[in-house]
Amino acid sequence: MPAPMLEILPDKPALVERGLTLVVETIRSTVANQGYCTLALAGGSTPKPLYSGLAKQDLPWEKIYVFWGDERYVPVNHPDSNAGMAKAAWLDRVPIPLDHILITPTLEGDPSASASQYETMVRAIFGRLQGISPDEVPEFDLILLGMGDDGHTASLFPHTEALTVSDRLVTVGNKGSDPRITFTVPLINRSRRVIFLVAGADKQTALAQVFAAEADDLAFPSRLVRPHGALKWLLDQSAVGDLNLPQPLSQPEETI
Template sequence: MATYPFEPYAELPTLQSAVTDSFCQLVEQTLASQDTFSVSLSGGSTPKRVYEMLASRDLPWDRIHLFWGDERNVPHDHADSNYRMVKTALLDHVAIKEANVHPVPVAVDSPAEGARAYAQEIEAFFGTAMPTFDLVLLGMGDDAHTASLFPGTKAISESDASFVENYVPKFEAHRYTMTYPAITSGKEIWFIITGAAKVDALKAVVFGERDLNQYPSQGIKPTRWFVDSEAVG
């Protein structure tokens, strides 16, 4: 019988504490040998709790740069905005410079332009077309999407740009997302997957025949898995 390549966490709070502690440890290790730490953030309720916990940690926020792995096509003050979630959970509670916070420049009426602007900002920060984030945080949906790489969408096949607009028919809405080349260039890539709704998707991603169009999360090889017992069934 095939086994998962990780040991699941018995309880969600334990997982969230482990992610928080591991984040702080990675920041310390990274900044021992370089000036800044860059992270691509994930949306979702589980990461939100991690961000709330990070807000109480003594981290060198002046040396940490925050980016977003995906975003909804809504203004930053909208309830569905990933930026707004991070702002209320973390940014409003820590001493971080505005220059260190890099939200997606949402352009509701022209999302492709907003995505191109973010790709340019990423390139300007890293000095290369593809970023090399110190950490990429990712979740996975019950349809096996990750970031805003949804099944059957055009962004799955994007190989040149780091960040693109992606129309998602199931929502009849545009999303913004990092692409596979940008995500997989990360030095550390952590999958955070929780909840019973993910059981079938997780099985398909780990054990199923490779089909990125149906299971986009198969395109990611995480350096660490943070999975709770509910997600493995």
């Protein structure tokens, strides 16, 4: 498992710009190498301007497949919908084929059934693209993640059942009584590339634990993200503060 790479950017706009550069480079190089690119998006406020930036790029839209690493259990037109945000900022503004946008189902009234349905959708696409068998874990080209001030990522919250699910690709993540649909740890860790986008001073306590030599993985779920491919953390200066992060920083010009 490769060591994580870190970059500290001066502020959130610089972080977004760096993230945009990495995503565009990843899409272009992956399409050039294999003919398509599979991408799982993060929700929250930090990646929204990145998605707006992607809408202005000249990319091989017909070769891109878009998924979501997690979703709130609300309709797409709800203001809290991760898919709705990405569609408004990016996907509705570019000529990407509609059947390449794999929106998480949230209208079943049963989060467990919706999670199973999304897993079926994921397996169907990867079965066609990669020829994987039903018992294999798909390999995403890129998964974007954020991190909450409690150390959660996707909808993998501290000390919840979703953290230990190992026999499914998609499961129900619970934030209190609020059900969400989320990728499982094994699916995230099968990715060829994972990029964390983390901004804000409220993330310092969690970051200290995530990068500590010893800490409770179930208390700070971002520690569980250990992909077999490249792992990049993009942090703004306010998120880092005066933390003494143990890993060496990658140079800003380095790509994944």
